[in-house]
Amino acid sequence: MSGSEPLIGVFDSGVGGLTVVAALRQRLPAASILYLGDTARLPYGTKSRRTVLRYSQANVDFLQRRGVDALVVACNTASAMALEDLDVRTPHWGVLEPGASAAVAAAGRHVGVIATESTVRSAAYEHAIRRLNPELRVSQRACPLLVPLVEEGWEDDEITERIVARYLAPLLEAEIDTLLLGCTHYPLLRGVLARVCGPGVTLVDSAESTSLAVEHRLRRAGRGGGSAPRAPSVRLFATDAGSRFARLAERILGEPAPLEWIDVNQAETT
Amino acid sequence: MSGSEPLIGVFDSGVGGLTVVAALRQRLPAASILYLGDTARLPYGTKSRRTVLRYSQANVDFLQRRGVDALVVACNTASAMALEDLDVRTPHWGVLEPGASAAVAAAGRHVGVIATESTVRSAAYEHAIRRLNPELRVSQRACPLLVPLVEEGWEDDEITERIVARYLAPLLEAEIDTLLLGCTHYPLLRGVLARVCGPGVTLVDSAESTSLAVEHRLRRAGRGGGSAPRAPSVRLFATDAGSRFARLAERILGEPAPLEWIDVNQAETT
Numbered sequence: 050m051s052g053s054e055p056l057i058g059v060f061d062s063g064v065g066g067l068t069v070v071a072a073l074r075q076r077l078p079a080a081s082i083l084y085l086g087d088t089a090r091l092p093y094g095t096k097s098r099r100t101v102l103r104y105s106q107a108n109v110d111f112l113q114r115r116g117v118d119a120l121v122v123a124c125n126t127a128s129a130m131a132l133e134d135l136d137v138r139t140p141h142w143g144v145l146e147p148g149a150s151a152a153v154a155a156a157g158r159h160v161g162v163i164a165t166e167s168t169v170r171s172a173a174y175e176h177a178i179r180r181l182n183p184e185l186r187v188s189q190r191a192c193p194l195l196v197p198l199v200e201e202g203w204e205d206d207e208i209t210e211r212i213v214a215r216y217l218a219p220l221l222e223a224e225i226d227t228l229l230l231g232c233t234h235y236p237l238l239r240g241v242l243a244r245v246c247g248p249g250v251t252l253v254d255s256a257e258s259t260s261l262a263v264e265h266r267l268r269r270a271g272r273g274g275g276s277a278p279r280a281p282s283v284r285l286f287a288t289d290a291g292s293r294f295a296r297l298a299e300r301i302l303g304e305p306a307p308l309e310w311i312d313v314n315q316a317e318t319t
Numbered sequence: 320m321s322g323s324e325p326l327i328g329v330f331d332s333g334v335g336g337l338t339v340v341a342a343l344r345q346r347l348p349a350a351s352i353l354y355l356g357d358t359a360r361l362p363y364g365t366k367s368r369r370t371v372l373r374y375s376q377a378n379v380d381f382l383q384r385r386g387v388d389a390l391v392v393a394c395n396t397a398s399a400m401a402l403e404d405l406d407v408r409t410p411h412w413g414v415l416e417p418g419a420s421a422a423v424a425a426a427g428r429h430v431g432v433i434a435t436e437s438t439v440r441s442a443a444y445e446h447a448i449r450r451l452n453p454e455l456r457v458s459q460r461a462c463p464l465l466v467p468l469v470e471e472g473w474e475d476d477e478i479t480e481r482i483v484a485r486y487l488a489p490l491l492e493a494e495i496d497t498l499l500l501g502c503t504h505y506p507l508l509r510g511v512l513a514r515v516c517g518p519g520v521t522l523v524d525s526a527e528s529t530s531l532a533v534e535h536r537l538r539r540a541g542r543g544g545g546s547a548p549r550a551p552s553v554r555l556f557a558t559d560a561g562s563r564f565a566r567l568a569e570r571i572l573g574e575p576a577p578l579e580w581i582d583v584n585q586a587e588t589t
Contacts, residue, residue, distance in 0.1 A: 089370045090360050095470075096559045100359045166563075197467040200365075208481055215478070289366045293436075 055272045056081045057263065058117030058139075060108040062091040064294055065196070065234035066123030067301040069144065070283060072260035073121075074302070077273060081282040083115055084306075087313065089288035092196060093126040094165025094232070101167065105131040111286075111313040113138060118272070121263060125232050125255070126165055129173035140266055144233060147262045148255030149177035152229040155251045159186040161220035164231030166191045174231050188223055192216045192232075199234045200293060205241060213238065213245045221246065230254040237301065286311045325542045326351045327533065328387030328409075330378040332361040334564055335466070335504035336393030337571040339414065340553060342530035343391075344572070347543060351552040353385055354576075357583065359558035362466060363396040364435025364502070371437065375401040381556075381583040383408060388542070389533060395502050395525070396435055399443035410536055414503060417532045418525030419447035422499040425521045429456040431490035434501030436461045444501050458493055462486045462502075469504045470563060475511060483508065483515045491516065500524040507571065556581045 055077070059070055063086050070084050085108050087093075093101050105127045112120060120141040122128045128143030135141075152160050152174075162174045169191040178187050194212055203209045220228070228250050230236060236254045243252060267273045283306040287294050295308050325347070329340055333356050340354055355378050357363075363371050375397045382390060390411040392398045398413025405411075422430050422444075432444045439461040448457050464482055473479045490498070498520050500506060506524045513522060537543045553576040557564045565578050 089366060095563060096359060100559045193471055194464070194467050197464050201463055208478065208485070211478055211481075289370050293365060 054079045054081060055119055055267050056083065056115075056117050057119045057121065058083050058085070058112030058115070059121045059123045060085040060087065060105075060112060060127075061124040061233055062087050062093040062104075062126065063196075063234075064088075064200070064297040064301065065232065065237075066121075067298055068233050068236045068254070068256040069121060069123040069259055071302055072256040073263060074283070076260045076264040077267065079273075080267070082284070083112060083117060084283060084285050085111060085311075085313070086285070086287045086294060088294055092165070093124055094167050094196065095193065096126075096167060098130045098167075098171075101127055102131040102134055105135055107313045109135055109137055111311070119263060119267060121259060123233055123256075123259070126167045129164075129168045129171040142259055142262055144255035144259045145173055145177055147258035148229055148231065148253065149174055149181060151253045151255070151258035152227055153178055153181045153185065155227050155253050156182070156185055157226035158184075159188065159223065159225045159227070161217070161223075161225035161228045161250075162187060162189045162231050163192050163195075163216065163220075163228065163235065164189070165196065166193050168231055174229060178229075188220055188225060190216055190220055195238060196232065196234045199237050200297065202297075204237045209238070210241050210245060213241050217242075217245055221250075225250060227251045227253060285309070288313055324349045324351060325389055325537050326353065326385075326387050327389045327391065328353045328355070328382030328385070329391045329393045330355040330357065330375075330382060330397075331394040331503055332357050332363040332374075332396065333466075333470075333504075334358075334567040334571065335469070335502065335507075336391075337568055338503050338506045338524070338526040339391060339393040339529055341572055342526040343533060344553070346530045346534040347537065349543075350537075352554070353382060353387060354553060354555045355381060355581075355583070356555070356557045356564060358564055362435070363394055363400075364437050364466065365463065366396075366437060368400045368437075368441075371397055372401040372404055376405055377583045379405055379407055381581070389537060391529060391533060393503050393526075393529070396437045399434075399438045399441040412529055412532055414525035414529045415443055415447055417528035418499055418501065418523065419444055419451060421523045421525070421528035422497055423448055423451040423455065425497050425523050426452070426455055427496035428454075429458065429493065429495045429497070431487070431493075431495035431498045431520075432457060432459045432501045433462045433465075433486065433490075433498065433505065434459065435466065436463050438501055444499060448499075458490055458495060460486055460490055465508060466502065466504045469507050470567065472567075474507045479508070480511045480515060483511050487512075487515055491520075495520060497521045497523060555579070558583055 398415040
């Protein structure tokens with residue numbers, strides 16, 4: 050790391066957190082980013098708190114060993130279930146609080162939240178939104194098929210639109226005015242979500258608001274780096290060497306980035 | 320274990336392998352069964368060979384420590400990618416060879432195989448079928464959304480039927496006469512698959528043929544146990560304590576069974 054250019058570590062269970070990396074690249078073009086996708090153990094969204102915490106700590110340790118000076122938990126499940134119990138030595142963010150703040154700023158009276166099963170079960174978004182504005186009504190809906198649909202590459206597809214319509218029906222009937230996309234994969238479904246919701250519902254995602262929070266903090270600390278774009282400096286790590294990851298990563302980032310297979314937990318292999 | 324009643328260990332990445340347990344319960348009602356679902360690390364179907372082998376060996380070790388005298392790898396991905404490299408001390412079976420044999424027995428000229436991405440990539444079914452009958456034509460199709468659809472409980476649903484129709488279209492256009500369900504979750508989609516395929520296509524699953532192979536071997540060794548049903552003796556273990564597992568397990572087994580949360584790899588937690 051040279052001068053004041055920060056090294057930011059980002060992890061997610063898979064490829065979805067790259068939507069946060071794409072947003073960070075826009076806001077902090079001089080920052081270097083190490084991204085870890087724990088693809089060997091994804092998805093986190095159907096797993097227990099204990100398991101998600103154990104996996105998340107291993108990811109944090111991996112990134113800290115590589116000297117990151119800021120860390121983003123770009124996985125909603127891990128943000129909801131593990132963030133407060135993680136042992137992290139640098140400034141760090143989940144995607145939950147920034148997402149909740151953005152939803153509160155956009156909301157009229159009723160916020161809908163869509164997320165994975167575990168995130169919904171934790172009710173973490175509901176609590177975060179109500180802490181910021183206890184007047185708001187919050188309705189949640191678990192949408193476990195949306196991540197596999199994105200990973201299948203069916204983001205803009207009429208079957209996906211019908212599944213989204215089914216998931217959202219109770220929220221739309223209850224007249225939500227804002228929809229918080231509580232999973233980092235979901236920004237890739239923005240087109241379908243907007244069509245199903247219609248113009249009366251504002252879509253909010255955490256990728257944008259999280260990257261804004263990181264930018265503010267780093268610039269305040271004089272660590273924002275230059276504003277001029279320089280050579281791309283995103284490095285990707287995945288715990289499993291599937292071919293999907295590279296394919297989806299380039300689609301999300303809009304640029305190629307070197308990808309390396311790593312084992313975050315050597316103990317597991319012995 | 321008392322007398323000649325065998326203790327059979329069965330593992331899968333999740334709940335799908337219980338279709339094999341249900342078939343074993345029919346054929347060997349006096350056998351005791353230990354079932355391990357590696358739900359903390361599912362799905363295997365999108366992961367690499369190295370990772371699948373590592374996870375599978377941990378599952379085998381767990382079941383062997385509990386004294387099983389026969390072992391079934393009831394996960395098609397693990398059967399395809401890991402079976403031959405596993406260190407197992409008891410008679411053991413994957414679901415691949417039995418499934419391939421059943422398909423060859425049922426086939427006319429052209430067998431379609433549906434499976435997860437990893438199983439299809441390994442081409443293991445194609446090779447197993449061609450070893451048994453080199454004349455047969457074999458066409459494969461990866462169907463990554465079918466497992467999440469089953470886990471969502473949408474087994475008999477018109478959206479699932481449309482997704483199945485899309486996946487099967489190239490196979491049906493190529494006039495398959497037999498369809499091998501190359502994933503232990505898929506027998507739960509039998510109704511939808513039969514409607515999409517129509518009467519001209521025979522559906523074959525490995526659960527049935529695998530349980531037959533186990534029965535033959537155990538009876539030959541005088542270890543088939545009595546034929547009279549006795550009190551249910553299935554014990555379930557899962558590596559993650561999600562609530563889904565219990566719900567789906569009872570639906571597949573048609574009987575309740577005690578479920579315990581375990582960690583197959585203590586090393587990982589230290």
